[in-house]
Amino acid sequence: MQNETRNLISFVAVALILLVAYQTFILGPRQKQIQAQQAAASAAAATQAPSALTPTHLTRAQGLAQGPRVIIDTPTLEGSIALTGAHFDDLFLKQYKTSAGKDGIPVEVLRPAGTEFAYFASLGWIGANLPGLPTDASVWTVSSGRVLTPTTPVTLTYAASPGLSFTRTIAVDDKYMFTVTDQVTNNGAAPVSLTPYGSVQRQDVPPWLGKNNIVHEGAVGVINGGLKEEKYGKWKKDGYKDLDTGTGWFGVTDKYWMTVLIPPNGEAIKPNTQVKANGGVDIYSASYTAAQPLTVAPGKSVSQVTHVFAGAKTVPMLNAYKKSLGVSHFDDAVDWGFMMPVTKPMFFALQFFYHQVGNVGIAILLLTLLIRVITFPLALPGYEMGVKMRKIQPALKEAQAKYKDDPQALQKETMALYAREKINPITGCLPSLLPIPIFYSLTKLFTVTILIWHAPFFGWIHDLSARDPTSVVNLFGLLPFTPANVPVIGSVLDGPLHIGAWPLAYGLVTWMSMSMTPTTGMDQTQAQVMKLMPVFFTFILAQYTVGLLIYWTFSGIFTIVQQYVLMRRYKSPNPIDNFIARLQGKAPAAG
Template sequence: MRDDNTRNTIIFFVAAALLLLVYQIFVIEPQTKRAMEERARQAPAAAVSTAAPNAPQMSQVVTREAAVAATARVPIDTPALKGSLSLRGARLDDLYLVQYRQTLDKNSPPVELLRPDGTQYAMFAELGWVGANVVGMPGPNTLWTLASGSKLAPGQPVTLTYANGQGLTFTRVISVDDKYMFTVADTVANTSGMPVTLRPYGSVQRQGVPPSLGKNGVIHEGGAGWLEGKRRPLKYAKWQKDGSSPTYTSTGGWVGITDHYWLTALIPDQKSQIDGQFRLTKAPTANILDAKFDGQVRTIAAGRQITETTRIFAGAKQRPVLEAYQDNLGIAHLDEALDWGMFWFLTRPIFGLLSWLYGYVGNFGLAILALTVIVRLVFFPLANKQYESMTKMKKVQPAMEELRAKYKDDPQKQQQELLALYQREKVNPLAGCLPIFLQIPVFFALFKVLQLEIDMRHAPFVGYIKDLSAPDPTTVFNLFGLIPWDPGTLPLMGSLFAYGSPPGFLHIGVLPILYGFTTWLTTSMSPPAPDPVQQRIFQFMPLLFTFIMAQFAIGLLVYYTWSNCLTVLQQYVIMRRFKVDNPIDQIIRKVTGKPKPEGVG
């Protein structure tokens, strides 16, 4: 039977390794290749479209530079944003986040948020009006007139105008603050001699999803909004598969499109009723994803005018900034643009604590270490009970093995003797389970926080760690850079070793190895499983987790490796107190040649 178990275990691990290899070659490698091609392309922007104003647009693909140069524009210049506003359609469609770079290179261009219609993966925001049987409504091709202002900047609004020749004059005043909020006041004056009925709308449109987006299984990317009093997330994959969402009738709220760290959202008057929706239009070249709202129908009497004010958030999802807008402008739940997850009641305070620690120590890596210590201190009493229970179980393990061998043919008697042993030694096999279950929500909340926090992006720590949000750049296969050779250049198998996002499955750096070693130590300090096959599986788990965790941001590995070190220290002290042999002392004895002390079990 034991030989069969051994054979089955080997078959399982070989099959698992082959599956991982196939997944890497046929799934991860093509995804990485597409993402690299997309980043290498500065694919570009827009041509003319002829659809209705409130319908998604599709057009011929041109370069970004050509699209920007094709229309008259108003420059946008703030401490956080650079770009331009198109006078054709009065669209916000050319925007960069100047405080964030695409890569760590000091000459790297800033992060691109919006790009004009017609470019590959175009994304833009537009506002407008629709009216049944109203001739001459401004649309995507309408060329507005710049009436005042030469540059859109904080304290320097611009005014655009358009007269439709049918007695309607449209005036659009656009202002921007020093962060990421645009305010658009749209006025319609009616001199036609008869009442007209119009309805305002807003749209954030993305023409195709870049291959680098929508792959994050932890942080939401796709449609986002707060409508009908609820958070309304819609992942890119589901959006493209299931099509348009239901229409949400909401008072206030907001709707938009979000990526890992960035958000473009439309924010109507918070006292007005709107109909919000995530719409999908399939097209031959790219699916068009449209996060939109339609406002209330407005009737403008002859000789009167109305004004509709809408805000557009276009920028980084910085929690203090989102909360300031939420509080100062009365925007409902704007901080829900951050994906707090199902354990939001833990994620929010932990996020706040980590941000405070970062502000205090000035280094995000040190903030992670400090957070780890605080979390370990909070759970110290529970962990102590857990480790004491595990240590007692490890201490009686030899006696348990003797009883199992002695009564292997009488399971009932074996169970009775084991229970008697537990009572004599005051051991409860289940005592270590409750603390573990209580810590699981915190584990997931921490995992979420460390990927949610934008301050970890491109944040250096110590030595070779230049970006805590990226995987470990070193690899054991060139002795961590000591050998001038890149294993990612290997023919056929290079993708398995290559560094990227995610890296190849066999790309194992310094910190993943330290994580694996400390995980092995914590596992070795626990009582072994009674079944030999389970024992082999548990012995293999640290190695498996080493490869799995190597795919994640190195900031996560900093947390979990440091947490493992604190766990090992706590377990070591308890095992020494109960005189139970442990792997650290075993390693020391092998190195020094000293015998095991008397009385240590």
């Protein structure tokens, strides 16, 4: 039984080590590189972005100047719509900046055709043997409205031949939802059959996207209530992929932002993903066509209402659109992961606390307390077994010394001791297992939710979604140099050796908690590994978001308090009382 317990503890420890080591040494450095590239690209956003047909690497200003435009100006958005192709291809988010503080510029969502990493959405019509339909190169005419605002829609027109005319009215709300109403009028003598289509196109993937294995970035949608996702790597590998026909929505998502098309409710679509090379550029397209064409009789008109969402994936807003527009599973655009039944309730609790206190850091502390309260009934028996195990350590040592040459007698004596003290070692393993789903869910939560992005805490923490910016190397800023700028070893000092104040606090709390856990019964190697665990995890978690470290630090404090109360209750010697005794010049308790 004792060996089984040790093996289970060892298995859990190794599993956690492998998990965090993979994140830190493989994903962590890559993520840091991605963030640096993203910051550089954001600063140069005005000079970058390919064309729908022929990528040409124009500057952003040149891309915008290729043709006439309609300005977009809302409380949350700024940019323009290209009249060439009627593309949604120029969009910035006013309320989100590229970096925390005053130096950030608005986040770019869409980029014009002809520029590097062009990214745009388009809607249109296709039909067999119908020349003159509007294409990516067609120039629409503004018939009313010059600036698109929540109170002033714009209307575009395009006259095709023979006998077809198109009218497109574009409205926008005060968030990120555009409503596009297309009307097709048949002025000819014969009926025509047209099929609506929509496409979100990204031309080459920026290097900072699609590399984080924790977060889905790529094609995303919900068809017939089922989530459809295609990461950029698989997207390119597949080349072309038809998805199930059905009702829903479809488009492209990044970590915090997305651009998706929402056909009329109840209209079945045939979605697909494809990648085509053009001029040395990989063109990623998440597209759909209507499952059934529309027939327009002579002298008649048909209308089609499509919604285009381009903006931040804030859960309350996605849920509001889900209710008001009937957008199925719209909040699933946030990558909750396979632990969604745990991650999603955690998010709503965090959001609730944030709305009450107005500070995400404090909301994290309240979430910590809530999780500890919920898991307390499950963890308490395990903690009690741990305290009892520590209490019987002197008796176990005596038995091990007495029966060191008689393993069977030692096993019998150990089982008798467990029976007298009502100890079940397996129960003590529960606290070791509980953190695993919590760790994954919180890592996912603090990675995917925009709620903590650039959210400040107190003191030096200005972005809870980033790692602790301080470093022990320069004494947390007291020495006048930046570790990353040190010649030769700067990347190491600012990489694996970057330890901030919060990681050190976490390491200290973890060491205190583990010092209250019995190690007798483990072999020497296992005991040494357990002693090194706080140091190891300090280095590992130092590369994680500081919001996660704040959670684990305060969770560790709760664990220490809980262990201390139980040890006092069972009159078991503990390091805290022993430390106080030493300060008072008294001998520490035995055990």
